[in-house]
Amino acid sequence: MSETVLVALGGNALVQRGESITMETQRRHIRAAVKELATLAKEHKLLITHGNGPQVGLLAEQASNYPNMSAYLLDEISAETEGLLAYLIEQELLNQLPDDRATASILTMVEVNSDDPALYRPTKPIGPYYSEAAKKQLEHNKGWSFKQFAQQWRRIVASPHPQKILQLEAIKNLLESDTVVICAGGGGIPVLRNGDGYRGVEAVIDKDLTSALLASQINISQLILATEADGVYQHWGTAEQRLIKEATVEQMAAYRFEEGSMQPKVDAACQFVRSTGRSATIGALKDLAQLIKGHAGTRITR
Template sequence: MRIVVALGGNALLKPGEAVSAVAQRRNLRIATAQLAKMALSHELAIVHGNGPQVGLLALQEMSRPVETRFSLDVLDAETEGMIGYLIEQELRNSLPAAGYACATLLTMVEVSRDDPAFGHPDKPIGPVYTEAEATAAMQVHGWTMVHDGGFYRRTVPSPAPVRILQLEPVRWLLERGSIVICAGGGGIPVLAKVGGGYQGVEAVVDKDRSAALLACEIDADLLLIATDVEGVFLDWAMPARRLIRQAHPDDLAGLTFPAGTMGPKVEAACAFAKRTGRRAVIGALNDIERMCAGSAGTLVSCDQSGIAAD
């Protein structure tokens, strides 16, 4: 099978964990060990998140004079190269020495300048803040903040991906047996210029939406969205919450999920399943093999109507 795997932030950093090279490599070894097993039998394209990393770089830029600061699109590119390198290295270390190629591509993703997301930032990036720290950051920097797991995080625009510019190289590499790491952090957001060409834009594209678009465009058989929970839950904040085992995309899309976290995952899974008639699965990183086999996570499929939960 040709599989697109979207690795959530927990592949690099667990909730509350400090952004450090040691922690990221330790967590990646767990993820790449499972991905390496899948690569023995399947074609793989891997997309990863970059929220904590791009947020940290943005904070570092704040210490520089305004006229010398790099914009978010450039920081997206930096994190795509950095994280892609780490994933590729650890993946190569987990694979047999011969017979497996792996490539990381800096990937530009076109977005629309009319996307309403530019007026409603909802993508969390960077570290967590207490309420007092968040209030101060909003006053000093003019940031928008969102409540996230008992703390607060900065939010930035997250426009929908319209087109993946490096699509042909991705196809070329997959057809020749390479594992491809691409559209990292959702890709580098760019706008089409009047008269031709592209320019970067201040945003962070959601990696799940980009993974779904990629999966559709490369004719993937399966979209796996790996995160830090077992799957999609009904009544998530309630003691009696229930794990959705299987759902038709029309029924799942009728429910409401948090915009900056589970919402894009559900949207991406539903979009892929409806457009292709194939399966998408949302579940825990350590269940990737079982998700692929259909025995773990939340399966999103057009094969059956309704929602089955327990």
Template sequence: MKKLAVVAIGGNAVNRPGEKPTAENMFSAIEEAMSYLVEMLDEYDIVITHGNGPQVGNILIQQEMAKDLIPPFPIDVNDAQTQGSLGYMIVQSLRNQLEKKQIKREVAAIITQIIVDRNDEAFKKPSKPIGPFYTEEEARKLMNEKGWIMKEDAGRGWRRVVPSPKPLDIVEKEIIKMLLRNDVIVVAAGGGGIPVIRDNGSLKGVEAVIDKDRASALLAIEIDAQELIILTGVEKVALNYGKPNQVLLDTLTVQEAEKYLKEGHFPAGSMGPKIEAAIDFVTATKRTCLITDMKKLKEALIGLTGTKVVYG
């Protein structure tokens, strides 16, 4: 019997570093990503999740430039737009890969809403990076001109930050389970899902971006996945990342992960949310979370590389 895994693909799977975010470049990057994921299908059923921070940021820039002609949309609507566009690209690219392998499977992308708490402290302390990187000078100018909140992002430059509330429940979870029972490969919770609150019995979108790794962990818990797999730009999690005393980790217990997180080894703008997601999933299920580079996925699945976060 195949294992069920939620596979969270990072920004490099959508936009390679240094490339312009054109549709052609995005299709090329996603096609490559799907070529790695299709190799899993002999042993795994998968639900694919993806980020959308850069894409939402780019839409906000476009809307800002055109605001005198067309009123800008709120962030939750932009979240939905990127779920649709990236979902389309992922589904089409994966279908093409399945065709090449002569594998007959259906693929579907689900526009996914995720419940958050309207009183979440994150709304008072925006922290989720979106959009492109800026120099400090550019960032300070944008803060003055537009009132944006900008923060330095793990030594890579300055980015706009928006609220990132904790995901609490998945509105479409029963639909996702139904599709899985019918052998469909599902793309869901794109960009962390569309953040919504319950308002007098009705759903209502809020201006925020949910971290896709935290949403992926919640999804993995809700659908009873055997494994959470977080694909990112590094082969293994590291302590003192990028420093002369860097230490690569093969295994992390939940207790060790919590300790290193508190010590500041995993920045909020990069590895931090991935470690938090791993802790959430492993604590709730007593199962394993694998963190690795997409290109090393095949080797990581058989234990040759990657970092496993385990209970204990």
């Protein structure tokens, strides 16, 4: 095997906007995603992370429909979705990889700081899209915060920065044995450490920021942030929109992108480039082979 690559699958690359989050839908998208990943795994050591925003939002909404039961907290729901999506991805990898290629899924806890101001400022979108009327009802009934995307609304929650990946050594050991590893789903399960040990946090962690932290602590050659978009656009959604094909960290710092969507991907890519001196690429999952070669997407360099 040659270089080690980390591919971060966007949650919305597994469920498209407007689709019902059914098992059939998720399996269909995961099958298509793994087709690209399995091809990559034939030539590279491979580490896979993935988003879970749509799934976390759906389970949180379902759990809150039982008034006589305590609703599951976001860290608990993150653990549920991390395990489920890893299972689906790994099952499809086993179907598409040679029989002698090992795979493993690691339920990953990620430590955050209790004094992180992001814990008290919701920015991360999760769950389905809502109409104006549904959004107002949920605000009144559940006290949720929302942000508008086009003509619809999504719930937003706290998203603290990742500080420490608790299963890092296990992930390293598996990669060294040429195992395809799936980990840190949804950015990992957020936990705090105090005098009594670790406890979960009512938040979610951005999976791209966790992926960048993970990639910088392992001998990762390339970080690929795979999403719906074919790259990062300047002036997105206007007549002047322009694909940024390649830029330095300093050049990207001069731009601002949509918070809770593209900006965290750019921040994560720049974080990885600054800490390692290697390149990071943001682009469409369907272009994965070209993203690796630098022929598609937005490549960020020193």
